[in-house]
Amino acid sequence: MAEVADMRGPEDTIAALRDGLPDGVLVTDPDVAASYAHDMANLCAAGRPAAVVLAETVEQVQHVMRVATRLRVPVVPQGARTGLSGGANAVDGCILLSLVRMDRILEIDPVDRVAVVEPGVVNADLSKAAGEFGLTYPPDPSSWETCTIGGNIGTGAGGLCCVKYGVTAEYVLGLDVVLADGELLRTGRRTAKGVAGYDLTRLFVGAEGTLGVVVRATLALRPTPPPALALVAQFDSTAAVGRAVAAVTAAGHVPSLMELMDATTVRAVNDLANMGLPAQTAALLMVAVDTPDPGPELAAIGRLCEEAGAFEVLAADDAEQSAMFLAARRLALPALERLGTGMIDDVAVPRSRLADMLDGVARIAEEHDTVIGVCAHAGDGNTHPIVIFDAADPAAAERASAAFGAIMGLGLALGGTITGEHGVGSLKRDWLARELGPVGVRVHQAVKAAFDPLGILNPGKVIAS
Structure with missing residues (x-):
């Protein structure tokens, strides 16, 4: 692929962008542009953008990509910048292409159970709109009240x-994508089934804007489930909670939620x-069931x-009490961040190895003299x-990075x-190469080159060119 370093100066970029954009869409003030330069990932480098485009239409996105291709300028697509891997971070001289103003819900069809939306639609807003038809959009990232559907698609978000x-990939039926040269590609379908051609839709989900810019999505909806009923189980060892998770799964139960917090998080x-959880709690497991009659299954x-070793199990009597139980899980991140700057990892392991993961993280925390x-x-x-x-202590930051x-x-x-759901971005690019292996890296590079031969789409993210 050609090097993005061949790009022209920012003045050329700004002049070319201005020719095809209305007032109020192009941001050139350096200080304002710098405020868009990074997402929520700590310790991920961010460059200085040449400009920010607050796109409002597909045609404006196409104009940006045509200018970028002609001038060989990098483009970094962005949603609400709630990501945790540096995937939306600027590179020097780039165009930051913000899609948050493209926020229309274009259609909700209760018969086909689909929604057609623009990428700037906030996850929670879609859920609320679908709820008026007795439907729901299930993927629910923790930032669901602020994150956008386009960002969810870019990272393959979970919840x-x-x-x-x-996860998100299972609900994206079709996409409209502006390619690197400004062409508009339509992928997928709105039918319940369809296997015509390569599954290009899945290819763009999780690609983090490195293959194209999503400007419209057709999403599957599901009937709204009944209110969930939850329980909290407390364990005095990680081995016991690991046995519990395995037992619930092996018994065929499919809870709507099964969340865990380790001892460090429980204390925080x-x-x-001041929730009064026992000091000996090594792990806390929250399980919710949303069937029409959840009591017997719970x-x-x-x-x-x-049977797995929980020393206390407390089941909620109703949905309101269930919500109180789950409030502890939602407090986990703010509680930990009171202790210092947080770097959030996102490692998924087989369920059978969950206890090994917890024990291994505890060893890593001790070895690196770091709270995890x-x-x-x-x-x-x-x-x-x-x-x-x-973050003000260089030695502490170095230990944290090593951990x-x-x-x-x-x-x-x-x-x-x-x-498992946060994406690779710039934070984990080198680790992705280890996971994929040399053949996997080569195939990724070939796909990237086919869609983005000049290497202008979100360079430095996901896969090395």
């Missing part, structure tokens, strides 16, 4: 309810919210937890070790993956 309802939540899951709290989507093995450190890498190495050693 708390993925154990039962799956206790300190923040009771059966509770018995499995007790773990939250996990236990039902699918997706763990989120959160490395806490003092972060060691966690990814541990995940791979346990047969897992370096990212």
Whole structure:
């Protein structure tokens, strides 16, 4: 691929962009542009953009890509910048292409159970709109109240309810994508079934804007489930909670949510919210069931937890009490971040290796003299070790970075993956090469070259060119 370094100066870029954009869409003030330069990933470098385009139409996105191709200028597509891997971070001299103003829900069809949306639609807004038809859009990232559908598609986002309802890729039926040269590609379908041609739709999901810019999506919807009923089980060892997760799965239960917090996280939540959780809690497991009659199944899951070694199991009586239980899980990140700067890892392992992952992270924390709290989507093995450190202390930051890498190495050693839902971005690009191996890297590079021969789409992210 040609080097992006061949690009012209920012003045040429700005002049060419201005020729095809209305007032209020192009941002050239350096200080304002710099405020768009990074997502929420700590310690990921961000460059200085030449300009920001707050695109409002497909035609404006096409104009940006035609200018970028002609001048060989890098383009970094962005949603709400809630990502945690540096995938939306600027590179020097780039055009930051923000899609948050393309925020229309174009259609909700209750018969076909699909929604057609622009990429800037906020996840929660889609869920609310679908709810008026008795439908729901299941993927629910923790930032669902602010993150956008385009960003969710770019990273292949997951969420708390993925154990039962799956991740973003399973709900994207079709896409409109502006390619590197400005052409508009339509992929997929809106029918319930369809296997015509290569599955290009899945190729763009999780590609983090490195292959094209998503400007419209056709998404599958599901009937709104009944209110969930939850329980909390407390364990005095990681081995016991690992047995419980395995037992629930092996027994055929499909809870709508199965979340775990380790001892470090439990203590942090206790300190923040004074929830009175016992000091001996080594792991806390939250399980929710959203069937029409959840009581019997929840009771059966509770018995499995007790048989696995839970010293206390408390089941909610109603949806309101269930929400109170789950509030502890939602407090996990803010509770840990009170202790210092957080680097959030995103390593998924087989469910059978969950206890090994927890024990391994505890060893890594001790070896690197670093605080690490773990939250996990236990039902699918997706763990989120959160490395806490003092960003003002270079030695602490170095230890934290080493611990972060060691966690990814541990995940791979346990047969897992370096990212279950946050994406690769710039943060994990080198680790992706280790996971893929040389043949996998070569195939990724070939796909990238086919869609983006000049290497202008989100360069430096996901895969090395």
